[in-house]
Amino acid sequence: MKQANAVVLATVLATGALARAQPAPPDPSGSAAGSPSIPAAPAASPPGPATAPAPAPATGDPATAGVPGAPADPDGLISGQPDTPLDPYAAAAAPARRGPPKPPRPPLDFPEVLTTPTGWLLPAGVLYSKDAIDTGGGVTSDNRVGLGDVAEFGVATTDQVRERQTMADKPERIQPYITASFRLGIAENRLFDQQPGVTLGFRKSFERNHDDEKTRIAELTLVASKHLGKRAALHVGGALWDASLQSTVTEPGQAPPPEITLHGHDYKNQIRPFGGFEARPLPRSEILIDLGWAPEFCYQCADTDKIKLRPELSWGVRYEVARFMHLESGVRVPDIGNFNLLDAQIFGQVTFTSFALKGAVDSLK
Amino acid sequence: MQRVLGLLLAIAVIAGAARAEADPPSGDPAPVAPEDGPNTTPPATGHDARAVSLGTLFRGPFHSSRLFAMPSADVVGAYILSLSGEGSLLEQPGVLTSAGVIAIGFGDIAQLEYRHTEAIGITGLDAPVPAVGVQLKLPIPEHSGVPAIGIAFRLGVPRGELQDGHELDETVTDLYLVGRLRFAGAPWLTLHGGTRISSAKAVPGSDPALATQRTLILPTAGYELAMTDTSKIIGEISLAPQFQWMPDATPATAPQIRRGLLGRLGMRWRILPSVIFDGSLGYQVDDAAPTAGFDAVVSWDIRLGAEVFVPWGALACRAVGVFCE
Numbered sequence: 048m049k050q051a052n053a054v055v056l057a058t059v060l061a062t063g064a065l066a067r068a069q070p071a072p073p074d075p076s077g078s079a080a081g082s083p084s085i086p087a088a089p090a091a092s093p094p095g096p097a098t099a100p101a102p103a104p105a106t107g108d109p110a111t112a113g114v115p116g117a118p119a120d121p122d123g124l125i126s127g128q129p130d131t132p133l134d135p136y137a138a139a140a141a142p143a144r145r146g147p148p149k150p151p152r153p154p155l156d157f158p159e160v161l162t163t164p165t166g167w168l169l170p171a172g173v174l175y176s177k178d179a180i181d182t183g184g185g186v187t188s189d190n191r192v193g194l195g196d197v198a199e200f201g202v203a204t205t206d207q208v209r210e211r212q213t214m215a216d217k218p219e220r221i222q223p224y225i226t227a228s229f230r231l232g233i234a235e236n237r238l239f240d241q242q243p244g245v246t247l248g249f250r251k252s253f254e255r256n257h258d259d260e261k262t263r264i265a266e267l268t269l270v271a272s273k274h275l276g277k278r279a280a281l282h283v284g285g286a287l288w289d290a291s292l293q294s295t296v297t298e299p300g301q302a303p304p305p306e307i308t309l310h311g312h313d314y315k316n317q318i319r320p321f322g323g324f325e326a327r328p329l330p331r332s333e334i335l336i337d338l339g340w341a342p343e344f345c346y347q348c349a350d351t352d353k354i355k356l357r358p359e360l361s362w363g364v365r366y367e368v369a370r371f372m373h374l375e376s377g378v379r380v381p382d383i384g385n386f387n388l389l390d391a392q393i394f395g396q397v398t399f400t401s402f403a404l405k406g407a408v409d410s411l412k
Numbered sequence: 413m414q415r416v417l418g419l420l421l422a423i424a425v426i427a428g429a430a431r432a433e434a435d436p437p438s439g440d441p442a443p444v445a446p447e448d449g450p451n452t453t454p455p456a457t458g459h460d461a462r463a464v465s466l467g468t469l470f471r472g473p474f475h476s477s478r479l480f481a482m483p484s485a486d487v488v489g490a491y492i493l494s495l496s497g498e499g500s501l502l503e504q505p506g507v508l509t510s511a512g513v514i515a516i517g518f519g520d521i522a523q524l525e526y527r528h529t530e531a532i533g534i535t536g537l538d539a540p541v542p543a544v545g546v547q548l549k550l551p552i553p554e555h556s557g558v559p560a561i562g563i564a565f566r567l568g569v570p571r572g573e574l575q576d577g578h579e580l581d582e583t584v585t586d587l588y589l590v591g592r593l594r595f596a597g598a599p600w601l602t603l604h605g606g607t608r609i610s611s612a613k614a615v616p617g618s619d620p621a622l623a624t625q626r627t628l629i630l631p632t633a634g635y636e637l638a639m640t641d642t643s644k645i646i647g648e649i650s651l652a653p654q655f656q657w658m659p660d661a662t663p664a665t666a667p668q669i670r671r672g673l674l675g676r677l678g679m680r681w682r683i684l685p686s687v688i689f690d691g692s693l694g695y696q697v698d699d700a701a702p703t704a705g706f707d708a709v710v711s712w713d714i715r716l717g718a719e720v721f722v723p724w725g726a727l728a729c730r731a732v733g734v735f736c737e
Binding site for chain 1: 501639640642643644645677678679680681682683684685689691692693705707708709710712713714716
């Protein structure tokens, strides 16, 4: 008997507790005002921002509450969410949203294919950082910021500049070779429909003292980029290269050796075309290929051969890990002109983009 | 059996109690006022700086009185202080040229300033020469196609420049007459043009008798293309005095003063109403080295600069109650 009483008591208590844990049933009248356990929705919206959403119905689906045309879901069966009493003042206490909702950011067009510039600029205030390593021991970094949607400034280290003592020697890279760049341009479709993005870019190195030689490089580029549908883009441009080389070794009583420059010879040695192609076979993956040029110094060669431009071919893949992070990997052939694939390097690089500065500037406004 | 039932009972009671605590309290809660609702107070629109917020004071509008180097037919405005500076990143390592301007506006038609004016030194660099000056804007009503006129006088302060251990004092005093032209049909375009009458003087420190002075008439022109609400592309081209000297020449020769061509193409981005950012690439040709022409890209440079406007009159009004009229 005692056991039966205990079972009955336990059953009653457990049932009561479980019943207490269940949500309250909906008010048959459709109004929660009379429910003692559910706070009534205020007749008028509490004082608050005009953009604050209206309080959700007490027994509705919070995900669809207040949405015109959303189906009623009094018991939560449609949404699959358990009905829970809602705090009618939660909306009032939520932080105020100022202004209309921001549209989603369009995908970022990168300022470089792999090694050559594009006709696209970073948006105003957007930070860009690309760090790369390759199997040749090269380590580079490229950091840029978009200026006012019409320009871009950056500081980078490059390992594309190479040196050799004589033509018979194997060229070796000079690194780090620090450059600064400034690009100015017009966004794609800005002036008229189907207008390609166009940028005028200038990149110049700081003076580099290496092996008793003082070198500098500079590059003026004009490039146009055009999307071909949603999955491809083409880049075509021309570059006006310049470089200088001067020995820092001065014989006693002698004047310093003259400075050898690329512009001191035929201008045809300075002008080079370049370009690239992008294809996006998958939503987050791109195949990239580009052809560019890089200067090479030969210290013991004749004056006309001391500074040469070598063609450089690169191809690879860019994968979007996240909106702010891209991974790139591929192959770069520093001098495709001699078809020496033994010099080819496999590189990997990671690119970060950030809208933090843009957001900070916008918030200050 | 009893233990199992007791355990089930305890679990059920605890679960029920916990569920009940998560529920909102029954009954009508007291109304909660929003923590930070929108500011329903209308913004102050009076002219008294004490009645507006600090942020409102820095919203301007502010106007720059220059392109990159040439003055424009504008002044920074009454009770406004303009601080600007720029630097060349790449001339040569260790020789990062810089230039700055401090300008104070008076009466919406004039400004006093201390600035670095453009001149090409004996080392071939576009090295700014300090000057103090006054800039005036003629009070002519602005109409489409009718230029605004500005006059700027910059009194040069000597700058010492060393070459091979010899010092040369360079002074450049300028009188600018500039115009600014806008068109109602092309509000995105602003044209600038003018003439710089420059009196340049070079005095060798070792032999002042070899001093040279020359007056040059130097045209200057520029344009602005508004690209967005906050950014514009600016181009500028001008002639500038260029000093040349061979201190070790035998017999000793006097310095020479010639003309050099300076060009600048860049952008101006108004980051905030009171802060603008300049970036440009510069090109320089001098008639002393004709081989170094347009294709000498290695001698081009990149310049970055900024200008900050400070409404000092309004700040003084807020701080100590002066200049509030």
